[in-house]
Amino acid sequence: MSTQPVIAIIDVGKTNKKLFLFDQQYKIVFERTARFVETTDDDGFPCENVESLRLSVYESLHEIMALEEFEIKAINFSTYGASFVNLGNDGNPITPLYNYLKPFPEKLKIQFYDTYGGGESFSYKTASPVLGHLNSGMQLYWLKYAKPEIYKQIKKSLHLPQYISYLVTGKYYSDITSIGCHTNLWDFTKEDYHEWVYKEGIIEKLAPVASGEQVVEASVEGKNIVAGIGLHDSSAALIPYLVSFHEPFVLISTGTWCISLNPFNEAPLTIEELRHDCLSFLNYQGKPVKAARLFAGNEHEEQVKRIAAHFNQGAIRYRTMEYDSEVIAFLREKFEKPEIADTVKLINESLFANRDLSLFESDEQAYHQLMLDIITQQKFSTQLVLEGSEVKRLFVDGGFSKNSIYMNLLAEAFPGLEVFAASMAQATALGTALAIHKSWNDKPLPNDMIELKYYSIPQNVPNQ
Known part of the structure; x- marks a missing residue:
C-alpha cells in the first residue's frame, strides 16, 4: 500500500485548536478541530489551559502518526500571538499562560515608559503602540517586578508557537514573526532587541532568534521528520x-x-x-x-x-x-x-x-x-x-x-x-x-x- 507524503500543521487559535494534513499540492487531506475550556491564572483572571494544550499536541501526534495512508514528512505550528510560556529548569511551565487581555498595572506602565524615553518615542522605535500585556515583552517586565520570586525561576520564555514546537523538538527558539509583532521587544531602528531587553536582563530568558523558514530534525513516535519552529498566525x-x-x-x-x-x-x-x-x-x-x-x-x-x-x-x-x-x-x-x-x-x-x-x-x-x-x-x-x-x-x-x-x-x-x-x-x-x-x-x-x-x-x- 502506497502512502501519501504530507505535512502536518497544528494551528492554535484563541477559540479553536486545529490539526491539518496538507498534500504536496497543499490541498487539505485531513483535519480535526477541538475547543478547550479556559482556566484561571494565579490572580484569578481567565487564561488558556496550557496543560490541556500540551496533552492535545501529543494526542494529535499520536493520531496522525498512526494513519497508514499518510507519510508525515514534516510538521509546523502556528498560534495566536502576544503570549509567553515560561519554562523552569526542568523544561516545564512554571507560570500560567497569561492572557494578553489581563489588565496591566498602571504604576508599572508609568515606571517602564518613564525609564525608557516615554510612550511615544518608545512606540516609534519598537513599532508597538502602548497595549499593556498585548505587548508580550511587558509580560516579562511585569513578572520581574510583580512576581520576582517566580521570575527568578524562569530558565526560558518562549512565545506560544515556539513552545508548541519545543514540545516536539525539545529545542528552544525565538521566532522573528513573534518577536516583531507589537511586543515592545524589537527595535526596528536598530534591527535588534531594544536596549531595555538587555538592561533589564530579559535577554537571558529569551532563546536564540531564528527565521520562520528554520527547521530541525525531530523524532516522533520513532519516525524521523523535519519540524518548523512555529509562526505567529498573522504573519503566517x-x-x-x-x-x-x-x-x-x-x-x-x-x-x-x-x-x-x-x-x-x-x-x-x-x-x-x-x-x-x-x-x-x-x-x-x-x-x-x-x-x-x-x-x-x-x-x-x-x-x-x-x-x-x-x-x-x-x-x-x-x-x-x-x-x-x-x-x-x-x-x-x-x-x-x-x-x-x-x-x-x-x-x-x-x-x-x-x-x-x-x-x-x-x-x-x-x-x-x-x-x-x-x-x-x-x-x-x-x-x-x-x-x-x-x-x-x-x-x-x-x-x-x-x-x-x-x-x-x-x-x-x-x-x-x-x-x-x-x-x-x-x-x-x-x-x-x-x-x-x-x-x-x-x-x-x-x-x-x-x-x-x-x-x-x-x-x-x-x-x-
Whole structure:
C-alpha cells in the first residue's frame, strides 16, 4: 500500500485548536478541530489551559502518526500571538499562560515608559503602540517586578508557537514573526532587541532568534521528520500571498479587525501613523510589513444588530444583501459625507452609531449607509500603508471579501488599484506549511492556491 507524503500543521487559535494534513499540492487531506475550556491564572483572571494544550499536541501526534495512508514528512505550528510560556529548569511551565487581555498595572506602565524615553518615542522605535500585556515583552517586565520570586525561576520564555514546537523538538527558539509583532521587544531602528531587553536582563530568558523558514530534525513516535519552529498566525496568513504574487500589493485581512498589510512599504513607521493605529511587524523572512488596524468588523456586527432590531429583521439577512447603485446614489444625495477634522477619531470612533435610523426609509438604505461609513474609515486606514509604495493590487480576504457592498464601494474608493476578493482554505495553516516548503516538498508551488474575484469601479454612481 502506497502512502501519501504530507505535512502536518497544528494551528492554535484563541477559540479553536486545529490539526491539518496538507498534500504536496497543499490541498487539505485531513483535519480535526477541538475547543478547550479556559482556566484561571494565579490572580484569578481567565487564561488558556496550557496543560490541556500540551496533552492535545501529543494526542494529535499520536493520531496522525498512526494513519497508514499518510507519510508525515514534516510538521509546523502556528498560534495566536502576544503570549509567553515560561519554562523552569526542568523544561516545564512554571507560570500560567497569561492572557494578553489581563489588565496591566498602571504604576508599572508609568515606571517602564518613564525609564525608557516615554510612550511615544518608545512606540516609534519598537513599532508597538502602548497595549499593556498585548505587548508580550511587558509580560516579562511585569513578572520581574510583580512576581520576582517566580521570575527568578524562569530558565526560558518562549512565545506560544515556539513552545508548541519545543514540545516536539525539545529545542528552544525565538521566532522573528513573534518577536516583531507589537511586543515592545524589537527595535526596528536598530534591527535588534531594544536596549531595555538587555538592561533589564530579559535577554537571558529569551532563546536564540531564528527565521520562520528554520527547521530541525525531530523524532516522533520513532519516525524521523523535519519540524518548523512555529509562526505567529498573522504573519503566517500573509505567506500564501507573498509566494503567489510578486508585484506589490496590499492585503486587507478582515474579521473583527480589518488590518491593511503592505509588505512592500519599507518606510519607517512615523509618530503620526502610530497615532492612527498603525504598526509594523516582521514577516517570516525578517522583512518589515506596515499594517493599519481598523475595528470595522466589530463595528459592522454591532450596527447590524441595531439596524435589524429597528426594522424588525433577522441579522442574517445582511450577510447576502446585494450592492444597489441606486440606493448609494440616493444616500449620497440625501446625506452629507461626514467631515471629520480629527482623523484619530475617524479611525477610532463609529461614524454610523449616531445616525438616526428613523431617517431611513428601509433597512436596505440603513445598511448601505453603514457600509458607506465603514468604507470612509477603511479608505483612510488603508491609505496610511499605501503611501510611498508602488502598489497596483488590493486583495481582501475574510468576512468582508464576501460582502458585495463593501467590495464595490472599496473598488470605487481606490480607482487607481485593481481590487480583488480573495479566498482560500485555512490561510494561516496553509502559510505555516508553505514557510518550510523547501525542507520537505520537491514539487513546485501550485499556482491555484488563492481564488480571486475582480471588482471593477461601479458605474453611474456619483463620487462624493
